[in-house]
Amino acid sequence: MESIRVLLVDDENDFRRTVAKRLTKRGMDIRQATGGEECLNILKKDPVDVVVLDLKMPGMDGMETLHHIKNSCPGTEVIMLTGHATTRDGVDGIKAGAFDYLSKPIELEHLAGKIRQAFEKRTREDEKQKEKDFRARMEQQMIATERLASLGTLAAGVAHEINNPLAIIKESAGWMKSILQKKELAQMPRRGDFEMALGKIENGVERARRITHQLLGSVKQTDATLSKVDLKELVEETMVLHQKEADQKGVQLLETIDPGKNVIWSDPYKLRQVLINILSNAVHATDAGGKITVTAETSEDHATLTISDSGRGIPGEHLKKIFEPFFSTKPTGEGTGLGLFVTRSIIDKLGGEIEVESRVGQGTQFSVKLPKHPDVKCNSNKGSYKGQNDERA
């Protein structure tokens, strides 16, 4: 157990030193100060658990020091020593936030006991605070998760309904186009205008089609088909798909996975989709001369794939949103904003977790942690982010 950090503040040197020595013997970590100012300076640099504070001191007295301590480090507990003063001073001290008071002359055993009590109170309060923070964080995450889930379901429903009218628009435009290409219409006035506009309709439909298909892909993941997946093989296969684009950009694709050692049970098709999404983002975000590395690590019941790029990075304000549907920093029409949303929902369904870390100008790293033997369709949802100042344009 770590020792209790105590700061003794008293201008009577002999008394303070004796107490310090005897408390040290009892396993406490003692610092000393001769007055209020020194006490506050020490606390500023190195916080302690409990301050034992003499009330009557020259310069800044005990009460004033107490106020300062409670202002600047409210978590620190203070025990007042009232010496020859009256009990009332001690009571005032408690009212001002001290843990308790003792009257000089003190019995050392008594003081040590009080210090321990004060420390326990502090520990309890720390734990309470931590629990509170944790709960607040969880609640926030739950809200975000639920919001995403309902958004996703709604969006998929809309996507489905839109596919049919899209198909009608597409076939109508295509039909008109094929009529325009007929010999008898070769002399039609402003034929080029019609063709141009029909082309625009087709492009528009194609864009909408990409969105609806990705959305439906994210929600309609019915049954995962599990089989043995060698992560090395999967990564190699997927990299081949991106090799051409990477070569054109002058980006290096690397993979340093031990053969045969990273084998898990999972859905190879879904997993490949995950890899495709992450890798294609990485290629997009990395400029000539950059490098994308995929590594794998296996523990007893998990395997973690890490995809790192030396690209532009993702700024902090974007990092929070990258898993949300329709968030994209690509120019309108190029990104659907669904890639990572889909990626995350796939990983959730495979019982895994995805994390991202990114630094502006240095690169981004995605870690995908997957269970070796997944309990498919557990509803855990843990896409999380932790990032500082980052950039991906």
Add this chain to the structure above:
Amino acid sequence: MVRIPTRVLLVDDEEDFVEMLSLRLKEAGEQVSTAYSGKACLDILAQDHIDVVILDIRMPGMDGMETLGEIKKRFPLVEVIMLTGHGSAETAVDGMKLGAFDYLMKPADFEELTHKLQGARRRKDEQEERIRQAEARLLMRKSGGTF
């Protein structure tokens, strides 16, 4: 060379879609019939010669998968290409296991559709050709190899 049109039966409950796609396929030189339900599809198959059925999976009443099962039972040589609006390939893959030639996601790319249509047509032609040859051999054997 004169191109022999593929006899296509287009089945979907979306009437506008059926109408437009059939116009387009006709424009491309195919011979197209249409049906708005699985039942109507089977009725047409019973009467007319059809090479390839383009079948929507999601239809009210008798759905695409059920229709596919009936087609393969009653008209095993007719090829089927499935259209799925689900955006999920799983059902379509199940359909292929039941004997469908291939599937397309809605809204489908016309080039891809014509490509798959040709593939389906070719498979049917080849199968029919094999049957003819087998029948011929059978006839030869029965007639003792002499005419």
